[in-house]
Amino acid sequence: MPRPRPAGAAAAPALTAVLLGAVLLGAVPLSACQPVGRQAADGAAVAPKAGDEAAAQSTVTTDWGPLGPADRDVIVRVRQAALWEIAVARQAQRRAARPATRRALGAIARGHVRLDLLDRQVAARLNLPLPDRPTPDQQSWMSEITGKSGNDYDRTAVARMRMAQGLLYAELGAVRAGTRNTLVREFAQRAQPLVDDQMGRLEATGFVTGDVLPDPPEVTEPPPPAQPGGRAAPAPAATTVLSGGG
Template sequence: MRFSRNATGTLFVGGAMALTLAALAYPSMLGVSTVSSSPSRVIAQTQWGPLTEGDRDFVVKVRAAGLWEYPVGQIGLQKGTTKGVIEASKHLVDGHAALDTTCRKIAPMLNITLPNIASPQQEGFVTTLKSDSGKKFDSDFANILRMTHGSIFNTVAKIRSTTKNSLVRALADQANDTVLDHITVMEKTGLVDFDQTIFQQTTPPKLPASDQTPPPPPAGQPQVVLTPPPNATSKPVDIDGIAGGNGGGGASPGPSPSPTVG
């Protein structure tokens, strides 16, 4: 399988990768008054260590990734035609539910506002896969997810090696394991076109920030929760243990339902 090289195909494939690689402008839309272009700039001193722009953006990225990859996993469970695609779909739902729990736990502790829906480009991936069927779905699913996870892998490693914040470090540890697992199960489908995937990974198009930015949640909107499957094997980080019992609040599911696939 090779990705479409026409304008529309390039927008979808490259667009999601650009979202994965680029620092999101999202936090500046939520009332952060001084935002520089430096990911190493410290924006807050916390009891768990300094929080940089890069740290904050990473937490938002992990949340945003789950908001589209979790529903895609649900779609894969319905539409996948091979055992490999079904298994990979299970890993998406399981892994991102656990990551989301960790994100929702640490975000209020670090005063980070999380999105409730993915960016327009991420939603475009969901729409594309909803419209696919049969072997085309299997192939697009494996290649799109392998590309996006391959792109974020280096970002996770950079945050893990540079952050001085213990909560962000714990999230990066979990994200590293989850992303590697998802890369592996996509490759095990036997459907990944490595030449084209790596090409898309390394040559993202330049796209407007508005297409790459999840909209801020309306005031008072219940937080969307990515509900773990009944047979979940992935677990969120023990934030209370890391925080010394001072991590109260932020992780309870609340009244909002988990995303569903229409």
């Protein structure tokens, strides 16, 4: 998923719902929804301040330990995902061609609402501003999905969401493994199973193929492949190896 641009205070839920619904229906041109570097409480654009980029890369002290750039980034990304995926999933409950897609996307919408609530609670405790609108890329995905019909609608919605979910899942795992902030660690630990559940629901629709998955992680020293036509001997139990074979 593309790196979101941080925004300021979130708008009221009703306003956000109206904006997302309008984007999905094509009533709001994409150019009218460009996110800005920061945003005032009333939604007015605020010019970026000098040093904002350096501040974004800094680590700050909190009651739960140091809060670094990756910690803040994953919380923002979870919020950013909710801003377009909830709207798409709710629309798919009505428009998807297949009942299985409608059921899966309906469950994802409900799960994302719970995840967004958790995300906003953690952000409030950390005094972390969250975005209040989809990124330009996300807006283009929403328009792309809305412009489809039949199985093409189902396939496009599932493909876009599965790609985004896979990237988010990987970042949650990396932050869960390495964060020094106990609150962020707890958040990632709770969020990752919810994203995993959503990926499973998307895969169960039958529309997830290899071309919609993110690239696998790079491995510096991968094990050699098996010889063609050959078969590797089963490995002994680790306890047997550790005990010297006795």
